[in-house]
Amino acid sequence: MDKLSIVVPCFNEEESIPLFYSAVNKVLEKILNLEAEYWFVNDGSKDSSLAKMKELREKDKHVHYISFSRNFGKEAALYAGLQNATGNYVVVMDVDLQDPPKFLPKMYDLIKSGQYDSVGCRRVDRKGENKFKSFLSDKFYAVINKISKTQIVPGARDYRMMTRQMVNAVLSMKEYSRFSKGIFSWVGFKTKYLEYHNIERVAGETDWTTWKLFKYAMNGIADFSQAPLNLAVWIGLFSFALSLLGILFIIIRKIVSPASSVFGWASLVAVILLIGGLQLLCIGIIGRYVGKIYLQVKNRPVYIVKEKE
CATH class of the missing domain: 3.90.550.10 (Spore Coat Polysaccharide Biosynthesis Protein SpsA; Chain A)
Incomplete structure (x- = not known):
């Protein structure tokens, strides 16, 4: 049977x-x-x-x-x-x-x-x-x-x-x-x-709130895809390329028009915040995977039983 x-x-x-x-x-x-x-x-x-x-x-x-x-x-x-x-x-x-x-x-x-x-x-x-x-x-x-x-x-x-x-x-x-x-x-x-x-x-009533479902979805993506890590790499490359173009633009501008006015503080701060934000995003993505590694290597039990019959 x-x-x-x-x-x-x-x-x-x-x-x-x-x-x-x-x-x-x-x-x-x-x-x-x-x-x-x-x-x-x-x-x-x-x-x-x-x-x-x-x-x-x-x-x-x-x-x-x-x-x-x-x-x-x-x-x-x-x-x-x-x-x-x-x-x-x-x-x-x-x-x-x-x-x-x-x-x-x-x-x-x-x-x-x-x-x-x-x-x-x-x-x-x-x-x-x-x-x-x-x-x-x-x-x-x-x-x-x-x-x-x-x-x-x-x-x-x-x-x-x-x-x-x-x-x-x-x-x-x-x-x-x-x-x-x-x-x-x-x-x-x-x-x-x-x-x-x-x-x-x-x-x-269900205990699955929208926030809990969102966190559950993020765990699923992190567990079965390396795409977020790849995204962090591409963001870094894009940011690096953008910075090189910016430097090249400043050099050419200085050669072509030495007397031209410099950019203001507002634009400079905006660029710094943009680059800083991208860096924090990438660090956060990497940190999420490192956190999962940390939980795994501690080798704690998935659950603890109090009663069973």
Whole structure:
């Protein structure tokens, strides 16, 4: 009998957890010869999320939970769930039911056929979401797919079912700064995507603010592209060439018209600020990559577990 592990990261989701468990169980009942286990990961929630997980554990011994010592972020929660999952198939899902459980039977049939190593889901629209956030999301996919060799399907969710072989490949990547969408693509394997229209949360409010999404996108770009570093090089070269042209212009101007007036302080200060700004930008880009190296070489754990059952 096949075993399916369901990995569910949770942060302040006390309302959604029972609804998610009930909805997924109803769908799994339709799949014959499949044993399922749940791995709820409590990512430092401040509400009663852990208590809800423990209640489910009392009712169903197929339910397991991992509780972090503090909030480490969704990527750490995904990593912890994948490390503890024991099934020969593993699916990652959001607890807010924006990942439709109705796709589970189709995902299982497709992956069981042997044609695919992974079956994921992608949203074809963001109806009901903030338009500005949707705009930034679309632009993120456009930018990262242009500057990175690792291509990410626009609208792709973390929601996907994977074979044990693919899960092991994902776990073999030990980086501290994790960007799962990029990792899932980087490891390769044949993936099929199911399309669906956006679904609103079943309960509660999202913790993903526009600023958090922006930082997450910047991490993704830095993790899977060296384009920002290349940009810093080109900015430096452009600035250097511009300076040479400026010096050449001053020399020629002095030779052709010795009596001409000199430039004022305003223009001089403007040029200094321009060059200084470009230098700070380049240093900032390089500093971001150096910071990631610093975090990696410290070799700190991605997460710390306080409770587990």
